[in-house]
Each structure stands twice: as structure tokens, then as C-alpha cells.
Amino acid sequence: MRCPFCQNPCHEETVECSHCGFSLPKLDQYLGSVPKVRKGISDEHGRLRTKERSRVMGAISRLEKKFPQIGFTVLIEKVKPEVPLHLYAFWIFNRSTVCASVSTGAVNRDILLTIDAPGRRASLMIGYGLEPFMSAQHLTDTLEHAREELTAGDFQGAIVAVLERLETHLLQLHGSLRRTYGAEAAELGIKPEKSDLVNRDGSPVY
Ligand SMILES: [Zn+2]
Numbered sequence: 464m465r466c467p468f469c470q471n472p473c474h475e476e477t478v479e480c481s482h483c484g485f486s487l488p489k490l491d492q493y494l495g496s497v498p499k500v501r502k503g504i505s506d507e508h509g510r511l512r513t514k515e516r517s518r519v520m521g522a523i524s525r526l527e528k529k530f531p532q533i534g535f536t537v538l539i540e541k542v543k544p545e546v547p548l549h550l551y552a553f554w555i556f557n558r559s560t561v562c563a564s565v566s567t568g569a570v571n572r573d574i575l576l577t578i579d580a581p582g583r584r585a586s587l588m589i590g591y592g593l594e595p596f597m598s599a600q601h602l603t604d605t606l607e608h609a610r611e612e613l614t615a616g617d618f619q620g621a622i623v624a625v626l627e628r629l630e631t632h633l634l635q636l637h638g639s640l641r642r643t644y645g646a647e648a649a650e651l652g653i654k655p656e657k658s659d660l661v662n663r664d665g666s667p668v669y
Pocket of ligand 1: 466467468469470471480481482483484485
């Protein structure tokens, strides 16, 4: 993984980044107490109406049925404008009970979408178990797909757009794994070697 602050490479179990001194306890001091995050949708300030909420739940269930190894959570919050959203998302991902404590290390295949409602910002984080398969480019592309809805304040539309794009990427990756390693390897989530996994257009997944 890379340090979320300075982006230099560091080991996932490193307590403090050797390049910039970044650490989770420092982030705790900076950000205070961790908001409550529930599996699925966390929307304490009620940004989603009931109908929108059920549409989002439906879209999450569809993705999780197709990819049972993956858990998707969306957090809609109010984040101070001066806080970089990717740092906030990293903090939630590591400190909330939804992602970090349920599945850790290589088997963590959770996906967390964090939306800062007033700032119309979004960040997408994936567990270590998905890192060999999904690149930063996949994540950027997925968020880009939801930009219009997000900018318009249509959070339901943005979340559904993210889920649709994620599904497209995951299906592509699943297809690549099947071709390279056979169906069983794909189902079991066996890690491919870095150079082996390519997208449909031939570009490397990394
Ligand atoms: Zn650092």
C-alpha cells in the first residue's frame, strides 16, 4: 500500500510512515470521534429519502449477490472542507467496525464509498484483498462516472452510478481471472502475479 498522506510506499502494518510520520493515532487526534458506520448505508443526516434509500439498497444487494466476496458500504457525511476526503475515508475504513475489524489483511474485500454531502465530494476505498485487482485508475474512473450526479447533489444517482461502474470493472476483472486461472481460481479470489492480469483492452490492471 501507499501512505495515504504522502503517497510513498509503506507496509500495511506499519504504525507510522517512515517518510512523513503519518499515523492513524495522529489522524484520530485530528478528526476526533469516529462516526457510526453501518453496513450498507450510513446516512445519519438523512440526505437520502426513503425511496432513494431503497433504490440504493437494491443496487448494493445486486452487486453483493453477483460478487458475494465483496461488501459495499456507503457513508454520507458532513466533512470539514479543510479535511482531505481521501484521508477521512482512510480513517473511517480503518477505524469503523464495518470494514476493518470484520475482515482484515488479504481477505478484506470491502468497498467504502464516502460522500461529503455539503462539499459534493466522494472517495472510494477498497480493502487490501481487492488491491491486486483494482487499480487507482479503476477507482478514479468509477468516481468520474458519478461526477455529474454528485455535483448536482443527486446522491442516490451518484451511488447507483458508482455501483454500476464497479460492476463493469469487476466483471471485466473476473473475466480476466477466469481466462488466466480458470473458473475456480476466479471464485476463490487467488491472487495473480502482477504482470499476468490485463484488462479487456490489453492494458495492465496495475
Ligand atoms: Zn507518508
